Amino acid sequence: MLRCLTKTWPSSFCVRPSLEIQSDASSLVNNKLHVLNRTMNRLFQACLFVTAAIAAVSADCSPGYIQREGGNCYKLWYLHGEWWIYADKVCTSEGAWLVTIRNEQDSVWVNNFFLDNRRHHCGDLYWIGGNDMTQEGVWRWVQDGSLVGYTNWQPHQPDNGQWGGEHALEVNGSNRKWNDNRISDTYQQCFICEKKPIGSAC
Ligand SMILES: [Ca+2]
Ligand SMILES: [Ca+2]
Numbered sequence: 001m002l003r004c005l006t007k008t009w010p011s012s013f014c015v016r017p018s019l020e021i022q023s024d025a026s027s028l029v030n031n032k033l034h035v036l037n038r039t040m041n042r043l044f045q046a047c048l049f050v051t052a053a054i055a056a057v058s059a060d061c062s063p064g065y066i067q068r069e070g071g072n073c074y075k076l077w078y079l080h081g082e083w084w085i086y087a088d089k090v091c092t093s094e095g096a097w098l099v100t101i102r103n104e105q106d107s108v109w110v111n112n113f114f115l116d117n118r119r120h121h122c123g124d125l126y127w128i129g130g131n132d133m134t135q136e137g138v139w140r141w142v143q144d145g146s147l148v149g150y151t152n153w154q155p156h157q158p159d160n161g162q163w164g165g166e167h168a169l170e171v172n173g174s175n176r177k178w179n180d181n182r183i184s185d186t187y188q189q190c191f192i193c194e195k196k197p198i199g200s201a202c
Contacts, residue, residue, distance in 0.1 A: 060197040062094070068109060072194050074099065076126075078119040081188035084168035084181070087127045088142055096195035097143040098129030101171075103150045110192060111176045118173070118190060127191035130169030133183065136160065139169070143194070153178045 061073035068074060075096070082090060084098075091098050101107050114126050129142040137160075139148035152171075158180035160166045166180040170189065181187055 060199070062195065062198065065096075065193075065195065066113070067197060068113075073197055074110070074113055075193045076114060076117045076190060077193065078117065078122050078190045081122070081190055082127075083184040083186075083188055084127050084131070084170075084191075085183045087189075087191035088129070091129075091191070091193035091195075094193060094195065096193035097141075098127060099192040099194040100129050100141045100143045101150065101152075102141075107150070107152055107176050111171065111173055114171075114173050114190075114192060122190035124173045125170050125187070125189050126173060127189050128169050128171055128178075129194075130178075131167050131183070132158075132180070133167045136167075151178060152176055 061067045065073035065075045075094075077087070077090065088098050099110055101110055110128070114122075118126075130139050130148050131142065132139045134140070137158075139151075139158075140146060141148060148169075154172070154177040157178065158166065160180060161182065166182055168181050168183040170179050170181045170187070171177070172179065
């Protein structure tokens, strides 16, 4: 508010109390800080977006592979199905392995990856890297030979089949449930290879 010596003085002879001037200056600074803060937030969000976009194109993965956030790289083979035993060889030839599922989070992520990327002819079933080829009923991952811990079997599975010989793990993408099936001679299905990011030491 302006304060004048007399009511008849022109306003140019009026002055503002110093506290009001300081208050105005403070408001100006606050406004500028607010604008700066808002700009910084936008830059930060833009940075996050760019980072996510970079992750989405999987710069750290081999061509054709997509990186799970902070994790390994995955590729769905959907152009033609293979017997499990040949799917295993295809992945190995790329320095990868038939995908490993060690917990519920892996199960959900891998299944969503399959559903998002499959082609029509894949149907609902896909191969993963579990098998009991070396010892009936003892399931291991091809990645490192470790025992299969987490499981998500369909009811009454694994059954090794009516005539035996079911040693390969398949997943039904419609419900994420597992079944043991034959490694060759019968079913040719889409499958998922998994590998470490480029330059990963472990
Ligand atoms: Ca078996
Ligand atoms: Ca079975």
